[in-house]
Amino acid sequence: MSHKKREALAAYGFLLPNFLGFLLFTSIPVVVSLVMAFTHWNIFKPPTWVGLENFVSLLGFHREGGRMVANDPFFWQYVYNTVYLMAGIPVGMAASLITALIMNQKIRGIVIFRTIYFLPAVCSGVALLILWKYLYNADIGLINKSIRLAGEFIYASKPLAVGFTVLTAVFFGVIALATVGLMLSLVHWVSEKLKITWPDWLFRGLMVCAGAAIFIGLGVYGRQVYSAINVFFGTPPDWLGTVQWAKPSLILMGLWGGLGGYNMILYLAALQGVPTSYYEAAEIDGAGPWQKFWAVTWPMISPTTFFILVMSVIGGFQGGFMVANVMTGGGPAGSTTTVEYYLYQTAFEKFNMGYASAIAWFLFAVILLMTMLTWRIGGRVVTYE
Amino acid sequence: MNRRMNPWMKAGLYILLSIGAVSMLVPFLWMLSTSFKQPDEVFAPGGGINLFPEHLVWKDTVIDGQRVRAWWGNYPDAWKEISFPRLYLSSIFVAVVGTFGQVLTSAMAAFAFARLRFPGRDKLFFAYLATMMIPGSVTMIPVFVIMKSLGWINTYQALIIPGLFSAYGTFMLRQFFMGLPGELEDAAKIDGSGYFGIFTRVTIPLSKPALATLTTFTFMGFWGSYMWPLIVTVTEAPRTLPIGLRYFVGQHATNYTQLMAGSVIALIPVLLLFIFNQRYFVEGIKLSGIKG
Numbered sequence: 001m002s003h004k005k006r007e008a009l010a011a012y013g014f015l016l017p018n019f020l021g022f023l024l025f026t027s028i029p030v031v032v033s034l035v036m037a038f039t040h041w042n043i044f045k046p047p048t049w050v051g052l053e054n055f056v057s058l059l060g061f062h063r064e065g066g067r068m069v070a071n072d073p074f075f076w077q078y079v080y081n082t083v084y085l086m087a088g089i090p091v092g093m094a095a096s097l098i099t100a101l102i103m104n105q106k107i108r109g110i111v112i113f114r115t116i117y118f119l120p121a122v123c124s125g126v127a128l129l130i131l132w133k134y135l136y137n138a139d140i141g142l143i144n145k146s147i148r149l150a151g152e153f154i155y156a157s158k159p160l161a162v163g164f165t166v167l168t169a170v171f172f173g174v175i176a177l178a179t180v181g182l183m184l185s186l187v188h189w190v191s192e193k194l195k196i197t198w199p200d201w202l203f204r205g206l207m208v209c210a211g212a213a214i215f216i217g218l219g220v221y222g223r224q225v226y227s228a229i230n231v232f233f234g235t236p237p238d239w240l241g242t243v244q245w246a247k248p249s250l251i252l253m254g255l256w257g258g259l260g261g262y263n264m265i266l267y268l269a270a271l272q273g274v275p276t277s278y279y280e281a282a283e284i285d286g287a288g289p290w291q292k293f294w295a296v297t298w299p300m301i302s303p304t305t306f307f308i309l310v311m312s313v314i315g316g317f318q319g320g321f322m323v324a325n326v327m328t329g330g331g332p333a334g335s336t337t338t339v340e341y342y343l344y345q346t347a348f349e350k351f352n353m354g355y356a357s358a359i360a361w362f363l364f365a366v367i368l369l370m371t372m373l374t375w376r377i378g379g380r381v382v383t384y385e
Numbered sequence: 386m387n388r389r390m391n392p393w394m395k396a397g398l399y400i401l402l403s404i405g406a407v408s409m410l411v412p413f414l415w416m417l418s419t420s421f422k423q424p425d426e427v428f429a430p431g432g433g434i435n436l437f438p439e440h441l442v443w444k445d446t447v448i449d450g451q452r453v454r455a456w457w458g459n460y461p462d463a464w465k466e467i468s469f470p471r472l473y474l475s476s477i478f479v480a481v482v483g484t485f486g487q488v489l490t491s492a493m494a495a496f497a498f499a500r501l502r503f504p505g506r507d508k509l510f511f512a513y514l515a516t517m518m519i520p521g522s523v524t525m526i527p528v529f530v531i532m533k534s535l536g537w538i539n540t541y542q543a544l545i546i547p548g549l550f551s552a553y554g555t556f557m558l559r560q561f562f563m564g565l566p567g568e569l570e571d572a573a574k575i576d577g578s579g580y581f582g583i584f585t586r587v588t589i590p591l592s593k594p595a596l597a598t599l600t601t602f603t604f605m606g607f608w609g610s611y612m613w614p615l616i617v618t619v620t621e622a623p624r625t626l627p628i629g630l631r632y633f634v635g636q637h638a639t640n641y642t643q644l645m646a647g648s649v650i651a652l653i654p655v656l657l658l659f660i661f662n663q664r665y666f667v668e669g670i671k672l673s674g675i676k677g
Contacts, residue, residue, distance in 0.1 A: 011502070014493040015494050015497045018494035020550075026550070026552070030516075032527040033526060036527065043533065117409055118659075118666070119410075119413065119659075123655060125611070126627040126630045127648035130648050131412055131648055142412075145434045149434055266671070318520050367520055
């Protein structure tokens with residue numbers, strides 16, 4: 001036997017176990033899943049071919065009393081939930097980056113801090129979700145207990161209450177303004193990379209308008225803001241039990257878990273990879289810390305930002321199963337049911353395998369589209385060394 | 386980045402970091418504190434936070450005519466109630482066997498992709514890469530059907546075998562193996578080693594850091610795996626820790642002291658693993674980001 005043949009034979013031997021698994025648990029299932037999406041099947045009776053029916057009832061619309069109505073309105077609600085829950089991604093990324101920037105400073109005891117910040121990411125799982133369900137409990141949860149206690153203290157005296165209201169309003173006003181600013185600068189940055197130029201005054205003008213709108217709004221509705229804050233501290237909401245609070249609560253929980261987790265470590269590694277000489281060169285040019293960040297750090301870590309964004313978006317579309325299953329049961333009123341949880345319910349509670357496969361392929365298509373889109377844009381925006 | 390930091394700025398950073406650290410730790414401390422409380426103390430009416438347990442006694446006693454349990458009393462209860470020994474054993478068995486199998490099959494395939502030449506290599510590798518994009522929910526239903534037709538529902542095989550093969554693990558190890566020097570392999574060849582000998586005596590020993598990292602990550606994956614075990618287990622026997630905990634919540638939704646005690650017990654192994662393997666966690670995350 002020739003040397004080449006022996007090498008190839010050995011290679012096939014090494015590959016065999018993995019390849020069998022690859023075939024049995026990945027390639028064949030993908031094909032089967034695609035076929036299943038065109039059938040009705042409840043695993044007890046043999047499947048029947050129904051053509052595009054699953055996709056039509058999943059994605060289609062029909063006319064009802066002169067209005068267009070989705071064939072499966074629940075599905076679109078769950079898509080909305082899934083996208084809503086991903087609102088935490090950019091905030092979480094910014095928080096992780098800031099944490100990484102602080103952790104990258106040469107100060108003592110940073111390893112201890114890093115360990116503490118990473119704890120939630122390590123422990124993630126059913127136990128933590130149980131803990132958070134308890135924290136969010138309307139009557140006996142730590143969060144509402146703290147809010148009530150703070151409320152009793154603040155509303156014991158009028159000046160304190162008024163002062164606190166003003167401070168809170170200003171605080172949220174500043175946060176709202178900062179968010180607007182961040183979005184505008186993001187638009188500016190992307191459009192600059194895409195070679196579209198905007199006049200500077202437009203951005204400044206928009207910022208001033210947004211600021212004015214927020215503060216005038218707070219001034220006009222001052223009394224309402226006051227009583228809303230008062231009510232909030234007197235009877236804090238049932239976080240997981242009300243439709244409007246359930247999703248923000250889950251996002252907040254995700255932020256807590258992700259602040260010092262995988263993304264922070266990735267950012268830390270990226271920051272440590274930026275050559276010191278770049279900073280020195282920037283310093284010689286007279287750059288301050290702010291300019292150094294935007295001129296050196298931000299472009300140098302942009303591949304990492306891009307990677308985290310893509311992975312988070314891909315993960316986000318497939319997420320929410322465990323949270324819904326352990327904490328909320330998808331409720332209240334389906335407000336925390338994600339596409340993935342709907343898929344699970346369809347397949348393993350209603351045994352509607354064909355319809356569930358159609359949902360799975362919808363997910364696949366969305367993920368593929370998002371990935372391709374971000375690669376197209378990312379290729380232009382991200383700076384590789 | 387900066388040689389000397391302004392002491393004010395340093396103090397500010399410490400304060401910021403400490404605020405963050407406290408907010409990370411408070412939920413855990415609350416969990417611990419609740420697990421030491423009397424069962425009805427959790428529902429104590431009125432304001433106040435009762436951050437700490439009201440009584441901390443070593444033995445069950447009577448205080449002011451009220452029975453007070455020892456602070457550790459919830460733990461044996463939870464331990465009995467959730468049948469932890471069985472769940473631990475299941476989880477450990479599934480995670481150890483699954484991790485060993487996945488790392489082994491990944492390493493073997495990665496060795497073939499990285500160090501051997503054979504017809505169709507690049508095309509096959511590309512196919513592997515492409516499957517990494519497919520969401521787990523697409524393959525989940527057909528694999529479930531395969532498990533069902535094999536009669537494997539509610540068995541350890543169903544928990545372990547579909548997880549033995551990983552395109553991601555193969556990809557990661559292949560990248561690492563590509564970077565190994567070829568000289569040692571040549572020396573082994575001259576000494577009369579076959580390909581298997583090269584694999585076990587040269588490639589594996591040289592790749593310990595990458596293998597340890599993949600092992601840690603795969604282990605964590607099996608340990609925390611939730612959806613798949615939930616789908617393929619029906620009775621208590623092969624259930625893993627997360628699933629057992631989940632069913633316990635379903636039955637004792639408001640027994641918070643016991644729930645927290647159970648959660649603490651469930652978190653201990655993974656915490657120990659993390660504390661002793663921290664380096665591999667950090668390395669693993671960095672490696673996973675390289676492909677970006």
